[in-house]
Amino acid sequence: MMKFFSFFCLLLAGLATYARTAPKREFYEIRIYHINQPDQADRLHRFLKDAYLPALHRAGIARVGVFTPIATDTAYAGKRIVVLIPYQTVEQFTTLNETLEKDKQYQAAGRDYIDAPYTSPPYSRIETILLKAFADAPVMTLPKLTGPQSNRVYELRSYEGHTEKISRNKIHMFNEGGEIKLFHRLGFNAVFYAEVLAGANRPNFMYMTSFDNRASREEHWKTFTEDAAWKKLLAAPEYKNNMLKNTQYLLNATAYSDI
DSSP states (O other): OHHHHHHHHHHHHHHHHHHHHSOOOOEEEEEEEEOOSTTHHHHHHHHIIIIIHHHHHHTTOOOOEEEEEOTTOTTTTTTEEEEEEEESSHHHHHTHHHHHHTOHHHHHHTHHHHTOOTTSOSOSEEEEEEEEEOTTSOSOOOOOOOSOGGGOEEEEEEEEOSSHHHHHHHHHHHTTTSHHHHHHHTTOOOOEEEEEEESTTOSEEEEEEEESSHHHHHHHHHHHHHOHHHHHHHHOGGGTTOOSEEEEEEEEEOTTOOO
16 A cells, blocks of 8 residues: 555656646747738848847747748739747737837838838738647747758648537547657658637648658658558548648748748
């Protein structure tokens, strides 16, 4: 009895230690700038490169991704700039504007954007998606790519569910079901996996994988669909009919992106 009690105490102590040291789940903002004027892209890139990212870095946000749709995507190419911002807490997200208002360097470097007149706005609209990292992928991971940056492909996917419960089932498939582990084993270089808390297409979650080039992307997905572990997971009755829509966006990182 005494041995059991000692073991139980050690178990509790271990769980408490894990709770204190386990990484907290990050929050992410995917900010999509919509563009409808020829000069807006150049103005936005100057603002992001010279003012916004340096200000985020000073605010303790070190890994900011900036992406553009690949040139062959005629529906989005030249019409979107996608910014991925990680936050340690949701409060960091809600107080960011206040932080930037106090940053004199940002205010000076970003004047063309900040003080743009209504006759010449630097964008058409801004779309914001707020996400919380999955339990099995609590923090962002920088991809280990070796190919030229200009050839790299970042794939952002959105998986929509019929209902909140069904969407949670698909998230369970990624965490407890082992789909994240499968992506990791097959070298998909995932940047993040996260549930959408606020956005236009809820209930859904999003994740981003990365590849050295388009051919590598095709090879990885072919290997994925043929993998025995995936076929077993796909056939599991508890995960049947748990996705309504899969939307894919293929992106290139800008030269000044941190990711």
